[in-house]
Amino acid sequence: MTTSTALTTDQARTRLHELTVIDVRTPGEYAGGHLPGALNIPLDRIQRALPDLRHAADRGDVLVVCASGARSENACRILAENGVTAATLTGGTGAWAAEGHELHRPQGTPRAAWGMERQVRLTAGTIVLLGLLLGLVVHPAFQLVSAGIAGGLVFSALTNTCGMAAVLAKLPHNRPRAADLDNTLAALRNR
Incomplete structure (x- = not known):
């Protein structure tokens, strides 16, 4: 090979x-x-x-x-x-x-309950929604959080890497043993 x-x-x-x-x-x-x-x-x-x-x-x-x-x-x-x-x-x-x-x-x-890709989608979506909601209710600057996640997703696609997955992989539920x-x-x- x-x-x-x-x-x-x-x-x-x-x-x-x-x-x-x-x-x-x-x-x-x-x-x-x-x-x-x-x-x-x-x-x-x-x-x-x-x-x-x-x-x-x-x-x-x-x-x-x-x-x-x-x-x-x-x-x-x-x-x-x-x-x-x-x-x-x-x-x-x-x-x-x-x-x-x-x-x-x-x-x-x-x-295992969820695969890594599903965990990333949930986490990214939650952070984007939270950024948008806080941007509407608290202060417009919170929308930058959503923009940051969007930028991270674009970078992830272009480089075929995923920093969020690397972080999530270290959580206890992803390492039951x-x-x-x-x-x-x-x-x-x-x-």
Whole structure:
């Protein structure tokens, strides 16, 4: 695979047995359902996992997965900058589930209530409405809050990054259990 490779859900399903699948979502999202055999290395911990990911890529193909494909593309870019070849799943776990493919959940782990993209939409919409309401009731300057969120959304779309998602990912409800990176990396080494 090359650094810019993307696999469709059918291609990934066919090759799942030969791929090392890395899920870069938060532990809460991962617990809500992930591709069979996927290991959870959250995007904000990817740098720490580089030596083991490099070793995994030397042994075979690595597939990086997230909810929709945006975070996995960012992870693939980081990996490529560090000499690790990986592919991303087109449409992420959302597309995987939409195609009717099975998602695994750790035993005893409650299903995550909302995915990160839904949380971002709720948070951004709430802040925009609050800014507009406060701008009408308290002082017009509060409308700048709404403008700031709008500017952030435009920047997010242009750069394919999301600062709000990075902040929300650190909230306790998105980390119902700490990502056990040491055990995950040990499992990655033993594949």
